[in-house]
Amino acid sequence: MLATIKNISVTYDGMGKTFSSGDFISGRITLELGKDCKIDYLSIKAKGKSEVRWTEHHKHSTITYHSKDKMFSIEQFIIREQKGQDCNVVAPGTHVYPFTFQIPQQAMPSSFKGAWGKILYTLEAKLSRPMRISSKARAEFPFVSKADLGSIPELMIPQHGTKDKKMKLFTSGKVGMDIHMERMGYYLGEDLKVVASIENSSSREIKPKYTLYQKDSFFARGKRRVSTKDILKELGEPIPPSGKLKVTKVLKIPQHIVPSILTCSNIKCEYRLKIVLDVPYARDPEIKLPLVILPATQTPGLQPPPYSDFGFDSFGNANQPGWNSTPQFPGAYPPMAPGAYPPMAPGAYPPMAPGAYPPTAPGANPPTAPGANPPMAPGAYPPMAPGAYPPMAPGAYPPMAPGALAPPPAYGTYPSLSDFGGKS
Template sequence: MTIKTFLIEHDEVDGGTHFTNGDTIQGRVIVEILKEAEIKSLTLIAKGYENFHLTDVFLTSYGSRRNSYPTVEFFYKVKQDLLKTGPQILGEGRHTFPFSFKIPDKEMTTSSNWAHHQLKAKLKQPRKRDKKVKTKFLFQQKEDTDEFQHMEPQHVCIEHNFKSCGSGTVTMNVYTEQMAYKADETLNIKVEINNQSTVSVRPKFTIYRKQKILLPRQRIIITSKVLQNLNKADIIAANSRVTVTKTIPLEKLPGPICGVAKNEYQLKVCLKPTRKFAEQRILVFRDNSELVPQTLAQLALMNNGMNRQPEYF
């Protein structure tokens, strides 16, 4: 056996035993070799994830659609190659490979007790089975979210090529002034549409409410449409370029219900072909940030008008 010791060590966080959002983890992978050996690669993977059973419910005016399945959510996954110059010949003795990575400074929605945060090292040698070693580290979510991050503007660009109901390409750029909003603020949206196709299209704006309930080893997400726009005048003709602006007063959103689950709103922007035979929706943009932080009662989810028709703006 060529490799005697293969392990991961990491330094403790300053002032406590738990790492948190934005902290930097520093450590080293130690490889002790009994005789000279070739190492093809040595990689370190840091990841945070949670395994849970997801129940996804979508409420409509006609009833509800339900889908339930086991899944895994990754909060972050960082991979580093510790052999900076490629394959190496390591001599007899103890070899140390330092590493450093920063935990993303973002909120990680989790039922905490069932989340996993770990470091994993993988060593490859020619004509030998890969060697792997893992170690866990303690993580604690920050109580205060980063408000500066929520104030940053968003921009998404999507392109679609028509094939079945026409020909040509349409491009959509969507801009919002920030990522998160309060209930008394106004959401301003700018959409730049370059329609170089044979099909006229119409932008459609919809806000969905996603209610997330975190239970041990289980997550329930209930989605319902709460605001939508049906402006028939916003038709983008074929072979034209148009900028559309939309103002959405967020006080129209349903108010909070006291309880234990997380409430967030998502903005969806799509272009819908105006021809009757062209039914598909295209160019979907979703703002997955939390528009209005709220809470609601777990036991009252299905009995508080969630399946009513959405309001129009």
Template sequence: MGVKVRTLAIVFDSREASGYSSGDPVSGQVLLEAGERLAVAVLRLEARGCARVHCADKPAATAAAAGREEMVYLQQQQTLRQATGDQGCFTLQPGKHEFPFSFHLPQGPLVTSFNGKYGSVKYWVTAILERPGVPNQIVKREFSVISQIDVNAPNFLSSVSKSKEKTIGCWFLTSGPISLSAKIERSGFCNGESIPIYAEFENCSSRLIMPKAAIFQTQTYLANEKTKTFRQMIANVRGNHVASGSTESWNGKALKIPPVNPSILDCCIIRVEYSLAVYVHIPGSKRLMLELPIVIGTIPYNSFGSRTSSVSSQFSMDMSWLQLALPEQPEAPPNYADVVSEEDLARQFPSVPQADHLEHEFGSPIFAYIQEFRFQPPPVYSEVDPNPILAEEMQREVSFEI
């Protein structure tokens, strides 16, 4: 890097760990430590992101012969510091210097960062320090981009099922068939989730079979009309042996998804797809297999939200008949006098004595009695019953009939 420049590095802000998405701001600092005074022409930053494919197994002289292809998704540059006016250089004093930078990722769809067998998708930032009479000093650092895939989308919530059958034998020496059927409730999952597998295995052959399930990752690369495919198993599970004439059922057998790259479905030269394979290992014969396509997303499955939306839609469907039954303007309630007669009204509400009559009965204003009762203290507690019931009265009240 030269004697005078001790450190030239790029540091991203804290969001780098979780990854960036389309339209997000990317910010950080270029750190430079000078051992002595530096004359600098310009310090600039370049941001770049692209998908690259190299389908050839051996290196070739040209990119076309090597089967290479490139798709650019990000290309930006900015000047962090340069000389002003007619000055050809600016001076940096000895010590540490920070040059902040910030830019936004494109709003359009970006492909998730990926590093595969015959290609990759990478995003990086390059800081270039130009000084007179000295070769340019360059530092590069990558950052990850994630294309968000919501597994709660309707096309990922529908169930997937398949069935298959195979007969084992040679010419006229054949045994009974082996049948297999499998189902998953949805096709969208995220890292760390377990896939519940519902499957039925029926063995009508004369051999002992073993049911299994696995998650496969298929990488497809396209460059100059050449296609390369790489397939690998990333997780598997097995069941119990199924003897001849027996059946085996999986009622939600769990297969956990390990940390893997999300599905890449929006790139024209690189695709990363996943499938759940449910198969039967048959000794001395090819295995019986069926594959259910799955998608590894980034936004986790929300069972409560999905269930609530389905229930609410069903409720709105079932209650739609009320709109036909209810009138546009409700009728006013009937008058109380029209429903209750004067005789019923007098019977329900007996005449209340007037205050003058009560005062004549008590010999003093009624308000005095109200205040007297209002401020009376509670009765004194006592364990002795003030109104005891004699034993003779109790015997007289209780009688038995034979």
């Protein structure tokens, strides 16, 4: 027997790209019918939600911990039954229904899948028929939260930790370390610079170890579950006995990890940098410093925005990527020094179309035809007597009645062309 609904599917434009708050997402529902189909309604819903679930087994019972949180939900009806009318009838064949949503402009966590929870953003089509089970189709789309350093000033605070430990038993003496990081917040793919002052007053060689690890927390029914995993590990140079050294270690934050999740009610994703001094035959002293990993910039080829754009003064190493730089957008001209124009021969102004300067009121700067002259710094032309002609190439004054022009300005009245990028 020929099935009424042969297939229903949802696709969206830009498969593989990520979306953020305020973005538009467009797609289509494809409905393939084998015969006439009566429809109550056909709808498409965009939504974001988080869900946590785990099970604990006790002696005489099993408890399931479960929680949900909804970020947003928007529904559009493609086909809908009208009052006083029978069900809509759709003919056999393949039907395509386009749709467009705008993701709400609000703070939402990035897509995430962990040990006991997930954060998903989906498009879900639903076909409702009389006296039938509804048919559904779903497509997930990746969502990345927008970086907002301006709302969290703590991200710019330098991080510092110190640790001293006296050795016992098989190792004598003392070891200590003083760790500094320039700030707490970093972008995906950015370099993380760690400055460590290490003192080894022990009898053995020690090695610093650097570990960036992820800590995921899941919350349900007043309980919490935690899972951790190492993201990267690196080993520093050994410090000899009775040695003291200040070392700088640069770690590359991976691009593939999930940005920090701090705004979800039942899931948190946090990062820590752990520095351990590997001391033979002794308990290793360690320091843990918190990190907040922000999404990389959304525009290909752009560095993260300079921190001053978010209301912070620059500090630390001004040569870091994204510091003291101006974001460029497609079609943007590179910034120029104020008043810097292409070099021109001394006294040479670009030619103008005849009549480009119509008569103007005394003292007014005459309007020019579009593109007739390049922009000039305010005051580039000295004040002129009422009715005076605009400056022209030296000696190129048209025949005029005696006294029609004001006396030529004294030497030095016009600014040097070196002020405009030319040679004086």
